Amino acid sequence: MARQNTVFKEAYNRYAVALRTDTALPSEPEIAAQLGVSRSTARAILTRLSEEGIIRWNKRQKIVLRQPTDHDLFPSEETDSLHDIIERSFMQRILADDAAPGMQINELELAREIGTGTTSVREFLIRFSRFGLIEKRPNSHWTLKGFTREFALELADVREMFELHSAAEFGRLPRDNQSWADLAAMRDEHHAMLADINQRFKDFSVLDERFHLLIHRASKNRFIADFYDAIAIVFHYHYQWNKTAARQRNERAIHEHLDYIAALESGDQAAIETACRAHLHSARQTLLQSLPQVATESA
């Protein structure tokens, strides 16, 4: 088959769960915009809802007849985009213990294992290569460079350069900029998490990502933004498989964030730099400690 209709199925699920009996639905273009899909897909959703007897549809009249049940939804395996499936599967492999740096990556084998065509795997690998974890020898195979100490150090260096830059830019934002309000809200979220740290310390990584993203947005630099995307994905999987997310470590990070936020709010560039450096230093330590202990590779 050429292409799975995962866009349709995912959007269908998303729309179905939000339906309330006896309400009337808006126009097709409006539904499409709401879901972030084309009108063609929106119409396919309406068609299916109608066929399943969930709505009564006649031209402009779209009435919800009944609440859809779990039974009406598509199973989650069918709604994941191929890209996400490949990403998950691939990250699982390269973060597994037997994935030694230097290992060859075979497109065809990967594709077979995931149950997909080679084209998609190739395109994924090309996109993924910007993270610096794999490398291609032209006309030949990909090589796994691996989540090594070198990788972590290089990543941390760039991260520090970028974040110092972004933090300084943030400090220069005019006071009426939306980011200051966002920052204040985030400060409160940090306090709230701290108050209930024993229960909520696992939620920190999400907050952490949002916090740094807010800082980086101030730089309005596409290269910095792209790099942070890469970091976020790598960290997402890395910490998911290496659950060293100690309560204590996260608590300390929250305190550092709060210091950092206070420095930003002071507008004092020297204070910002100090707080930023302090946090980045301990983030670097955290990253290094989370590495698999063997992957020090001597090549």
Add this chain to the structure above:
Amino acid sequence: MARQNTVFKEAYNRYAVALRTDTALPSEPEIAAQLGVSRSTARAILTRLSEEGIIRWNKRQKIVLRQPTDHDLFPSEETDSLHDIIERSFMQRILADDAAPGMQINELELAREIGTGTTSVREFLIRFSRFGLIEKRPNSHWTLKGFTREFALELADVREMFELHSAAEFGRLPRDNQSWADLAAMRDEHHAMLADINQRFKDFSVLDERFHLLIHRASKNRFIADFYDAIAIVFHYHYQWNKTAARQRNERAIHEHLDYIAALESGDQAAIETACRAHLHSARQTLLQSLPQVATESA
């Protein structure tokens, strides 16, 4: 057809021109290593050379019978890799005057125009996207973001962060490191070019690229290296089509490089930073001045 044998043809040309009558050729693995291809391709080259009567080949005995002529070589259109063809063609399009920022990029149309399949174009666009000049809306078209003032400023900012870092690292290299010898050689090259600046100012961009690459290698950071690759390609095409490469501007840049080199050799970190900043500042001006004057986009 599935795949053009451009690797073979390009390597054949490369090997043929280096042949000298009556010499004996080395073993197949050695030839392959020399050319950077597999033994299969090396054998294909030997086979063809033999068929054309250029060598006499019998097992280990490979004697050059005659010097190949231009007539024996494959024409250059047949030796370019598809990737290079697409890259050239695409850069030509996006640097052309009628390529307005915000423009849609159509894979199929591009492929037809270049005379290639869509897969190759897709893969090229994915790879190219890391340069920040194009952006994809999922399930929909690519958008040209364009060589705008914003792009140039964002690029310059990152470049400055990276180069300051690399230059500092360079200053810390142990004195017996090969890079110091390379730097000294490069200093001489700069002097030589300066002595004959009226004739040679056009060669500066190549020297410039090599100089900055040498600096960046000191950082041993894959992200910095990758970013510099991107810069180099973008600049390569940009300056090729926007021939604002004024003699005067290049002369000034050479002087800045020489100051920069002297600072590095002094090992004084403060001096390095000063010289590096000075050069990067004027490089930024050069970049901004070379922009198409209209592309200031208000979106």
Add this chain to the structure above:
DNA sequence: ATTTTGTTTTTTATCTACAATAAACATTTT
């Protein structure tokens, strides 16, 4: 016992085809 050559197998690079999705165009309704 290595290294080289001869042969076969595997893998990559690229094309073509086609369903899903988006986008464009035409008609109807308010």
Add this chain to the structure above:
DNA sequence: AAAATGTTTATTGTAGATAAAAAACAAAAT
């Protein structure tokens, strides 16, 4: 006349096929 629906067309995403190139294996030569 503007917005919504109905219909058609264009474009993307993905699989499958195949020649080129690389890699692995086997036999021969130093």
